[in-house]
Amino acid sequence: MSLVELKDVTVRQGAQTVLQHVDLSVRSAEILTIVGPNGSGKSTLLRTIIGAIRPTGGQVVRKAGLRIGYVPQKLHIDPTLPLTVRRFLSLPDRVSDDAAARALSHAGAEGVSSQQMASLSGGQFQRVLLARALLSRPDLLILDEATQGLDQPGSAAFYRQIEAVRRDLGCAVLMVSHELHVVMAASDRVICLNGHVCCEGAPEHVASAPEYRALFGTGTQGALALYRHEHNHTHDHAHGTGHAQSHDHKHDKDRAAS
Amino acid sequence: MTFLDDFLIRAALAGLGVAIAAAPLGCLVVWRRMAYFGDATAHAAILGVALALTFQTSVFAGVLAVSLAMAAVISGLSGRGYAMDTLLGVLAHSAIAFGLVAVSFLSGVRIDLMAYLFGDILAVSKTDLGVIWGGAVLVLLLIRWRWSALLTTTLNPDLAHAAGLDPKREQLVLTVALALVVAVAIKVIGALLIAAMLIIPAAAARPFASTPERMALIAGGIGALSVLGGLQASYHFDTPTGPSIVCVSAVLFIAASLSDLVGRRIGRR
Known part of the structure; x- marks a missing residue:
């Protein structure tokens, strides 16, 4: 049985259609990763799943009593708000010192309990966010670009932690990421999103799909192509035949304009 | 209760009631950067006074109704073209201007506007x-009941959503609490200075607090100290009481900021 199912979900924000006709389901205990270029609706998709955004069309079906642990992309804490790590872990529900310590150790952030949130390093901060998400004993852990601002070894370590968490706690993991090469190795299933679901399947399958290559480049250069994609928005790679006709991708328009 | 026959004791108790209710609410207002929101709601109270006198209902009810309406209007208009500070600037000053004009129509009733x-x-x-x-007790109970949800929402609305909370509902709780505080505080501190009782003690408490709860407690202490100090000062120097209370809390804020500054200097060495 799937934990969350999206049926033909469309989300419009103002005049813009961010997601159209998205079908997706998250199964228990799987690691599902969503990849896609900037502005492809990844964060919108996650926020629709947690209920922060109401879809314009279609429906989101959550398993009854589903517990979600959410790790946001970034968390700004106003400097006027004093907050220790220990206090943060008790939001919104109070947890025992024992449970808090266990969650911190699961997330790989032992011994920071009495520190102020504002004093943590980027890596520690993300791990504390993860620890808090684990405390609700989630069936589904949702991470939105959780490694943003971490360096390469830092984010690789973070993903190993996620795998360990899944192994130890048995929760499903739904995450969004840019770091394809790291993420794809750690995922059971990958969905490539660009306003709609371009393609989905096992990581190897998606990596070789023409739709995916159209967005991210080919072969082992995928990660590099993505990097270029983000920084100067050029799309000088070859398209899979037939792909350009079947989908209305942004990059097609970009190329036509250049 | 004969001790209540002394007007100074009644004044002190009234001030303490407002200070205690304003403390946790004031912290939330500071954390959520709603200072001007508080100001606008408080200024609308003058219009509430005018309406209450016109329709001969209690001032408390009139102020509460208009403050709630004001908060609803702000929430409804936010995110529709104007920046929040512009919107609040328009509404806060319009509310007080309309209130003053409305009061001037009440020629039959002699009211002390300054009060x-x-x-x-x-x-x-x-x-x-x-x-x-x-x-005050109602406000404290309301905030205590929703405290954890309010904190979570203040931190990040998406975290609240994921935990099954509704940030809009918590915003409503806060709005109601704010209107209640304005309604009970207008007699004590006046429409123009209510926001000061919310914000100054909370801001003064920040350097000494490590958790949200402690900040609210310390803010309550600073607020209470301001009320008692302000009453004393007003009695000795024959100054207006409301402004005297705010002056004392402002002095406490400056002292707190200075001690924080000095503490950091020494800590860095």
Whole structure:
């Protein structure tokens, strides 16, 4: 049985259609990763799943009593708000010192309990966010670009932690990421999103799909192509035949304009 | 209760009631950067006074109704073209202007406008005291009940959503609490200075607090100290009481900021 199912979900924000006709389901205990270029609706998709955004069309079906642990992309804490790590872990529900310590150790952030949130390093901060998400004993852990601002070894370590968490706690993991090469190795299933679901399947399958290559480049250069994609928005790679006709991708328009 | 026959004791109790209710609410207002929101809601109270006198209902009810309406209008208009500070600037000043004009139409009734603008804590009756403490306790209970949800929402609305909370509902709780505080505080501190009782003690408490709860407690202490100090000062120097209370809390804020600054300097060495 799937934990969350999206049926033909469309989300419009103002005049813009961010997601159209998205079908997706998250199964228990799987690691599902969503990849896609900037502005492809990844964060919108996650926020629709947690209920922060109401879809314009279609429906989101959550398993009854589903517990979600959410790790946001970034968390700004106003400097006027004093907050220790220990206090943060008790939001919104109070947890025992024992449970808090266990969650911190699961997330790989032992011994920071009495520190102020504002004093943590980027890596520690993300791990504390993860620890808090684990405390609700989630069936589904949702991470939105959780490694943003971490360096390469830092984010690789973070993903190993996620795998360990899944192994130890048995929760499903739904995450969004840019770091394809790291993420794809750690995922059971990958969905490539660009306003709609371009393609989905096992990581190897998606990596070789023409739709995916159209967005991210080919072969082992995928990660590099993505990097270029983000920084100067050029799309000088070859398209899979037939792909350009079947989908209305942004990059097609970009190329036509250049 | 004969001790309530002393007007100074009634004044002190009224001030303490407002200070205690304003402390946790004031912290939330500071954390959520709603200072101007508080100001606009408070300024609308003058219009509430005018309406209450026109329709001969209690001032408390009139102020509460108009403050709630004001908060609803702000929430409804936000995110529709104007920046929030512009919107609040328009609404806060319009509310007080319309209120003052409305009061001027009430030629039949003799009202002391200054009492509603700056408070008249020395004229608090036993009935007023009952209303003030009733409202204060209600605000404290409301905030205590929703505290965790309010904090989570303040931190990040998406975290609240994921935990099954509704940030809009928590915003509503906050709005109601704010309107209640304005309604009970207008007699004590006056429409123009209510926001000061919310914000200054909370801001003064920040350097000494490590958790949200402690900040609220310390803010309550600073607020109470301001009320008692302000009453004393007003008695000795024959100054208006409401502004005196705010002056004392401002001095406490400056002292807190200076001690924090000095503490950091020494800590860095």
